[in-house]
Structures are given as C-alpha cells and as structure tokens.
Amino acid sequence: MSDKQLILVVDDDPDLVESLSMKLESEDFRVAKAYDGVEAWDKIKEEKPALILLDVMMPRKNGYEVCNEVKEDPQYQDIIVVLLTAVGDAVTSTSYTHMDGKKNLADDFIPKPIDLDDLMEIVKDNLE
Amino acid sequence: MPAIKEKIKIGGIKLSSELVQLNLMYQGTSSFPASYFFQILTKNQINMPFVSTSFLGGRLQSSCCILPENLGRVKELVQSEDKLKGEIEFIHSVGMVSLFPHQYRLKVLGIVLYALGSTRLPLYGMSSSISALTFITAYSKLDAAVVSLAEYMNLPLNHSPFTPGTP
Amino acid sequence: MEIAAVYWESKIKIYGFNHAVNLSLLKMTVETEQMAKMGLCISKLDDLGIGFHLVMAQHSNNHKLHLYLLSSHPWDEKGLKNINKEIRADAESPVQVVSPVELIYFQGPHFGDRYGIAYSAFRILENKNITLLLAGCSGSVIYLVLPEGGAKNAEPFLAEAFEVP
Numbered sequence: 001m002s003d004k005q006l007i008l009v010v011d012d013d014p015d016l017v018e019s020l021s022m023k024l025e026s027e028d029f030r031v032a033k034a035y036d037g038v039e040a041w042d043k044i045k046e047e048k049p050a051l052i053l054l055d056v057m058m059p060r061k062n063g064y065e066v067c068n069e070v071k072e073d074p075q076y077q078d079i080i081v082v083l084l085t086a087v088g089d090a091v092t093s094t095s096y097t098h099m100d101g102k103k104n105l106a107d108d109f110i111p112k113p114i115d116l117d118d119l120m121e122i123v124k125d126n127l128e
Numbered sequence: 129m130p131a132i133k134e135k136i137k138i139g140g141i142k143l144s145s146e147l148v149q150l151n152l153m154y155q156g157t158s159s160f161p162a163s164y165f166f167q168i169l170t171k172n173q174i175n176m177p178f179v180s181t182s183f184l185g186g187r188l189q190s191s192c193c194i195l196p197e198n199l200g201r202v203k204e205l206v207q208s209e210d211k212l213k214g215e216i217e218f219i220h221s222v223g224m225v226s227l228f229p230h231q232y233r234l235k236v237l238g239i240v241l242y243a244l245g246s247t248r249l250p251l252y253g254m255s256s257s258i259s260a261l262t263f264i265t266a267y268s269k270l271d272a273a274v275v276s277l278a279e280y281m282n283l284p285l286n287h288s289p290f291t292p293g294t295p
Numbered sequence: 296m297e298i299a300a301v302y303w304e305s306k307i308k309i310y311g312f313n314h315a316v317n318l319s320l321l322k323m324t325v326e327t328e329q330m331a332k333m334g335l336c337i338s339k340l341d342d343l344g345i346g347f348h349l350v351m352a353q354h355s356n357n358h359k360l361h362l363y364l365l366s367s368h369p370w371d372e373k374g375l376k377n378i379n380k381e382i383r384a385d386a387e388s389p390v391q392v393v394s395p396v397e398l399i400y401f402q403g404p405h406f407g408d409r410y411g412i413a414y415s416a417f418r419i420l421e422n423k424n425i426t427l428l429l430a431g432c433s434g435s436v437i438y439l440v441l442p443e444g445g446a447k448n449a450e451p452f453l454a455e456a457f458e459v460p
Contacts, residue, residue, distance in 0.1 A: 014228035014259035015260065035142075113404050180353055184320075242330075254351060258402060
C-alpha cells in the first residue's frame, strides 16, 4: 500500500476531474475519481480518502448532501471536505442559489474557475 | 468481419437532453460563413453544447447542436440572412452520448464506431475533450447506443448513464 | 432538479491554455455503411500504441462520414496505404494527412451550458487572419487546430480575450 495520501475528486464534469487529477498526481498524491454524489459515497466507503474535492451541482446527489452526510457519520467525519463551487457572485440562475444560506459542514471551499496553484495550497494546508 | 473481443473499462456515460443539429457546408476559400453563422447565434444568446468545424482543402463544414426550444428562432434568423438561406441542414431530435475517461486511447473510438456501425445506429458528429469522447446520434436511439456500447465496455457497478435533470 | 449554471461573464474565465506542436492531422472519409470496418481499423491502431490528441467526426448529407484524427504519430506512405485498404476509404477522398499542425486548447467551467464561448475564440482568429483547420468544442473544452506556427501566433490574442485566474 502506498503511503501517498489519497484524494477523492468528485465532479460531474469529467474534463475537470481529469485536469484536477493530473495536477494532484503531479504533486505526489493518489487520486480516486467519482462523477456524481452516489458514486462518491461508494468511493468514500471503499477507499476512505484523506480529503475530498467535492463539486456542489451534481446529479443523483449534490455536494451539500454528500458533505453533510460525511460530516454527520462518525466513521467518516474526520475526512476533510473541500467544496468546489461556481455558486458565487457570477451565478444568477441556478436552483442551488436557494441553498446559499444553508449551513454546510465543509472544511473549506474553492470557487470555480479553480486556480490550480490555489487548489494545491488549500489541499496541502488542510492536510497538514 | 472479425469482432472486437476485448472489453475496456470506462468511468461513466453521460447522455444529453434532446437537441437539434445544424450543419453548414460550404465550398470556398474562407471559413467566414461559419464564423458569421456562429456570430448570429451568439448575438441571439443561443447556446451550442456541441460545436465542430473543419476547413480543409477548400471544404468547410460546421456543425452545432442547439436546444429544440431555440429551433424556431434559429430558422427565422437563417431565413432572414441571404448568406445562410438554404445552406443549413437541420437534423431534428438528436442526442449526445459522452464516454469518459477515454485516456487518449483509440480503442474507445474504435469501439464507438464498431458498436454503432454494426447495429446500424447513426453517427451525426463526434468530438473528444480532455476526458470524454462525445458523439451525436438519434435521440430515440440513445438507449440502444448505450446497450450496444455496453457490450464492449465495463462500467462501474452502480453506474447509470445520467442525463441533465437526473434527480 | 436543474443542474445547469447559467451566467454571463464580460471576460470569460478559463483554467489556462495548453498547446501541442508537430502533430499530424489524418482525415478519413468512408461511406457510413463502412463505419464498423473503420472501427476495427482504428482499434488496431490502438494495438500499435498510437494515441490521439483530438478526434472529431462529421457526417455529410451524402451518407459519408469524415473522421479527423490528430496525433503525434508520423504517418508514412505504407501506413496510410494500409489504412486506405482496411477502411475501404471513399475512392474520391482517400486518407489525407496534413502535417505539421498545432493544437491549442483551453477549458472553463460550464462551457457547455453558456452561449458565445466558441464564437469568442473563432472571432479572434478570424480578426487576426489565423487560419483555423479544425475546431471541436464538447464538454468544457475548446480545441483549435492550426497550421504550423499558429499556436504561438494565436495564444497572445486569445489570452487577451479570456481570463486565466
């Protein structure tokens, strides 16, 4: 078993999953990938990652739901969850804006479009 | 004809909602008609979830997909433009299938062509991205396309091809 | 549940530009009935270790399928002859290669859900008289295939129009 830390990347945009994975692998992390919230839960149970990069807007189960389920489960609540979100100033029409005020339990968040250097800093800071 | 025997592993399949494909074909020395066409769609805030353009040997072909609710407006716009009138072919009711990750392997492309070709499913367009290989077929045949591909591809156990609007 | 993000940016944000040079663009044209045969041939190219940077296909109304394969593989005459034979290429349009060509591509959030992004790139190239051989936009990525020297020429102009955080 490798001693590299495992990061789970979850986004329904396969291109973004690929780009983030390549960056993380180049920085010596192991990467697992999931493309929606349901698959993410399977990977969490299967591989217990150290950190999850989690998109918000996804089919089947959104990122807020996955995040809150992780943080409310004693078996997984120590996993660091970083939300990837375009839900910010620029978004004017999405069903997720109504959830802006909802409290979620993520450890950190990164706004999209992601600056890959910022991403690495946030990942490393949170894993320290 | 020998068949493809090896199954390859992929991460998932994504299906689009119903779309309309527009094809613009031109013989000439400039790619200007394509640019002009896309300019008109942009000015009218019409999104194109798929675009392809080729301009080789004096032959220009541009294809794009739009949402069906924009079709009436696009037809009006095309009709009112002398440069485009009669130059656009409309393929109604198409859908996109995206397979990912392709890992830059030609095997994935080979399987798509083989699976569609051997089941006589239409292929109206295709383009790869960093992770996905996306192709266009008849909307009514999306499920048949997935079944046909699944014969040559292993998907994750709990994966179901998702569409926009999947709850 | 609605999952599309619909928004407008005065300057479109992207994750950065990527490019590749010294590539070959292979164009294969077949009757659509020959598609399965073409699939087998392409599959064999994979067995030879040939990969791709971009693949694209277009269908024309005379039942022909045009397949474009952008790779760093240096095609020789023998290889092309073999492909021609295997796919039974359309006699009027045998397999063609354009080489060297260059690729520039970039990615941004929700590109597929927002209007005007591909046109922003095409307009810049046209204004600067940079020939575009091939463009493909699906998912959240825009690919532009240009003649030799095109990527270097195009990048500064594209960089003015798109914002890299």
